[in-house]
Amino acid sequence: DSGVTQTPKHLITATGQRVTLRCSPRSGDLSVYWYQQSLDQGLQFLIQYYNGEERAKGNILERFSAQQFPDLHSELNLSSLELGDSALYFCASSVFSGPLTDTQYFGPGTRLTVL
Amino acid sequence: LAKTTQPISMDSYEGQEVNITCSHNNIATNDYITWYQQFPSQGPRFIIQGYKTKVTNEVASLFIPADRKSSTLSLPRVSLSDTAVYYCLVGDEDSSASKIIFGSGTRLSIRP
Numbered sequence: 524d525s526g527v528t529q530t531p532k533h534l535i536t537a538t539g540q541r542v543t544l545r546c547s548p549r550s551g552d553l554s555v556y557w558y559q560q561s562l563d564q565g566l567q568f569l570i571q572y573y574n575g576e577e578r579a580k581g582n583i584l585e586r587f588s589a590q591q592f593p594d595l596h597s598e599l600n601l602s603s604l605e606l607g608d609s610a611l612y613f614c615a616s617s618v619f620s621g622p623l624t625d626t627q628y629f630g631p632g633t634r635l636t637v638l
Numbered sequence: 639l640a641k642t643t644q645p646i647s648m649d650s651y652e653g654q655e656v657n658i659t660c661s662h663n664n665i666a667t668n669d670y671i672t673w674y675q676q677f678p679s680q681g682p683r684f685i686i687q688g689y690k691t692k693v694t695n696e697v698a699s700l701f702i703p704a705d706r707k708s709s710t711l712s713l714p715r716v717s718l719s720d721t722a723v724y725y726c727l728v729g730d731e732d733s734s735a736s737k738i739i740f741g742s743g744t745r746l747s748i749r750p
Contacts, residue, residue: 566740579735613681622738623729624670629681
């Protein structure tokens with residue numbers, strides 16, 4: 524158990540819909556990262572928040588947005604869903620903001636299926 | 639950010655030592671080397687991190703030669719449960735997360 528929690532575990536929805544994925548980081552961790560993992564594209568970095576502020580952006584679509592709240596939990600909002608958005612979405616957290624030196628602790632993921 | 643190259647897949651047998659090498663020819667002076675392990679449908683898990691020479695923990699060893707242009711993750715006496723994908727990441731504390739590339743990693747298959 525990494526100490527990072529994600530809800531829901533599974534999500535099935537239809538094209539065009541909007542969903543929200545939630546992540547609670549480990550106690551004391553200030554950084555939250557979101558990743559998407561689909562079968563054909565591996566693990567893709569989407570966005571990072573550090574202490575409530577956006578820190579870095581990766582290959583995140585305009586239809587996707589995220590935020591980190593004062594209690595440090597984070598939400599990833601996916602809208603106008605398409606079939607290709609079906610994937611595993613992971614959240615990770617770390618103490619500081621250096622993702623390549625700080626250990627990232629990954630949550631169990633949310634499996635999103637868009638029908 | 640240093641580009642990394644790993645073998646796509648490796649096979650081994652239970653009880654053997656497995657060595658997975660990562661090439662990072664353009665590694666910078668302040669870069670660290672970090673390895674993660676991922677089981678199917680689970681998030682990656684940190685294994686080990688090093689800067690130079692050798693680092694060992696309860697799970698693995700990391701060997702880094704003097705020129706630091708490659709690194710080798712060593713898993714002693716593997717078991718079936720070591721079947722996973724292994725990722726090598728290189729960067730320093732100021733590297734932006736936007737530069738994170740997990741890539742395809744090395745898919746390690748352990749057989750009885």
